[in-house]
Amino acid sequence: MNETRKLVEQENVVEENHEEVMTRQVASHDDVPVFRTKDLSVFYGDFRAVRDVNVYIKAREITAFIGPSGCGKSTVLRCFDRMNDLIPTARVEGTVEYHGVNLYDREVDAVEVRRRVGMVFQKPNPFPKSIYDNLAFGPRLNGVKKKADLDVIVESSLKRAALWDEVKDRLKASAMGLSGGQQQRLCIARCIAVEPDVILMDEPCSALDPIATARIEDLMQEIKRDFTIIIVTHNMQQAARVSDQTAFFTTEVNPESDRRTGVLVEFDKTQKMFSNPSDSRTEAYVTGRFG
Amino acid sequence: MALSTPSKFGASSAAGLTERITNGKRDVKGRVVEWLLLATLGVTLLILVALIVNLLDRAWPVLNGRFGDFLSSGLDASNAQEAGVWQAIRGTLTLAIIVIVVSFPLGIACAVYLEEYASRSRLARLIRINVRNLAGVPSIVYGILGLTIFVKFAGGITGGRTVIAGGLTLSVLVLPVVVITASEALRAVPRSIREGAMGVGATQWETVRSHVLPSAAPGILTGTMLALSRAAGEAAPLLLVGGITGLLRTGNLSLWEQITDGGFTSMPVAIFSYARQTGADFQAVTAAASLILLVLVVVINGLAIWLRNRFERNW
Amino acid sequence: MFIERETMSASTTQSWTVADLRLAGGRRRTDVRMRRLFIAAGLTTLLVTGLIVYTLVKDAFSFFIDVPKHELWNIGWFPRRGFFDIKTLVVGSLMVTGVAMLIAVPLGLGVAVYLSEFARPRVRRVLKPIVEVLAGIPSVVLGYFAIAFINPNLITVLAPGANKAFNIAAAGVAVGILTIPIIASVAEDALRAVPLALREASYGLGARRVATTFRVVLPASISGVVAALILGISRAVGETMVVAIAAGAVGGGLFSTDPFQPGQTMTAAMAALGFGSDQVAGDGLAFQSLFFIGFLLFVLTFLLNLLGDRLVRRVREEY
Ligand SMILES: Nc1ncnc2c1ncn2[C@@H]1O[C@H](COP(=O)(O)OP(=O)(O)OP(=O)(O)O)[C@@H](O)[C@H]1O
């Protein structure tokens, strides 16, 4: 026990050194960011899906991940709530820091990470239970037992997800009966109900029609005041509309193995990425001449 | 393998496809072969019909003459007029309860381990192969296991050749069936549900308890019922662990007396006892008991199949 | 009542510590405890196999040491008289299995091919559960059916010299009936695993349904069909009650190769050692022979199942 603590302390020292280096490099970022990755690579078995990702994610901002299919956007996103732990072959190299804590430290509980870092998936995945139970599940885990307290959480979460007016009369009805867009907002509300710090969204609108998409985008702007959001999207207009920062990934063919590894090409303010990108590949992609 | 729930995809459209393509063409050889194949199905169904008709026919004297008496009389393989199935029915129910209490939780827990905790580990692979092999071990071999372990080794706890030893033996016998069917049911639960639960910070166990098990419940229930009907129809292992075959004098013992005294029988064991006796009287008794057991097993099985079809979900 | 947020309010300016990302002790402990429980349940199945092997091997071995070896090759199986002729039992088992396969292979495969390739979906939905009912018939009932119906109405009619009361052939037919659903279901799964594209390709070449079925689909799923046969054989070898009721020789029997006479199988011999007046207790040779045959039977079915299982999984992996 003592030994591990010592190890952790040592690691922290090393990281502080790193931080100094980073701070010097990125002069504007003097706060501890929500997430910072250093040379992050993710492997599925022997296959390196994505390599050398360095991103810096600030609180109360929306960061968009864009890039062609298979470039590892989802893979990187799933590192932030350690969802990749659920895939037996997945392995992470490099570091992910969450508020300065090494996310892959042995002492860190992935379960607690996932409570603080919520996730919204591509396909809405409400539990096959009532709307109320979908919302109440998370808080119950965290020890909220009283019905009155749960009622308050359910109502406020649904309100913040802009769903309350549509479902307030049928909280006991099955969530599976909602429309796709409503289901996705329910999933967002389900995240909000456990008061997370970050919400990860993996193509949350790709299964939705334009009207439902617009509602989710509005919602993101709403909740941005309280949460840090990272969104993966294939829709470049969406990235341009909603995000503050954008990370562009692409794939490089590995000449030996003929397998494609994802790389982070450029990471900057969204406005800059879409108007005046530094990398020609980014320019090609955002202007639609690529992928 | 016979216990696997049928796959939901594929060949329904295979038949449709062939239908569309061969439609209208004359194909004599094809017709003949198809009729032959249909005939195999016909023969198979005919066997079922012959079995039921034969049982009804033979059992008629008992069904018509002394059915109530038959239901309430004890095991007596020396006098057909006194012979009945009361103790056998009670024994089968007691055995079933033990199987439900012992085998179901254990088997479901093993399936949860395989599907939720260790899907890829080497240990899991070993356990899977092991379970599939156990499913193919002849039932009489489980009888030897029961005799050595539950009757002799653990005789102090089970009381020797008692209904407890019998129930435990049957529990072990159907354990692989429960594991295999429960595994299949768990596998059918979509990943997205697990991700949803873990995504809001549920532990593995909380995810399993609150979402995976409830979603898989109908499938698991189907599997457990198939296992139960298998247990209800087994005689061979019970012969080795002390199922009574001749005459069970103990009459209407309480469950406790049954356990301590050790005399127990079950429907299949009773049918075996009666089937070995000669004479039309015993034929009638055997047929009547067989009918009762058949109805019991078919009802449980039918319920299982109905459940499976009723709750078959396409996520 | 909302979950505390004190750590978050400081999120932009200060580092968190590992302690902020620790799960509450109670929940973590419950999770660990449940995990252990599930692992234990998984290990139980290994324990079962271990116990089976241990109990069989231990007494089978001492039987083999103690028995005068010439008694293992003798005129017949009479354990209480010290005659332990193994070939009587093995040949008996083989005869029952052989007769069973004569019935179960054509019927089982026919049903499988019909349900998979010819039956319309609606027909299939009705017929398949009925075949499944067949799988649920208790073997004692079929044993009774063998002596009450199969022998008088089929065997003694076809072979007038057959024993009127008990014989291997009648038992074999009943065991075959038990085996039909196993063969049908494993083979049907294998056939249905063949992709539609393969069938389409065959039709594209102008083949008809029968040709497609027998030249394309069956060969493509051949390992699954063979697996069905192997698993069927394993089931037939291990069947006890039908033989114990319908094959006659309870307790003992002379060596015989005539399927129309009473005979003895490995399983029936074991059952006979276990019950009624023949119940042999204690540590005598006869009692130990129970374990010896059990061991032979276990090894035999184990090998068959392993092989069948391999083949089944090969089909799954191919498609
Ligand atoms: N569970 C897995 N096992 C093995 N390889 C995987 C797994 N998940 C993803 N990959 C591979 O990793 C690479 C990156 O996949 P990822 O899903 O992260 O891409 P993506 O950018 O999200 O693509 P898309 O836009 O299509 O969602 C791909 O080559 C993919 O095949």
Ligand SMILES: [Mg+2]
């Ligand atoms: Mg993706």
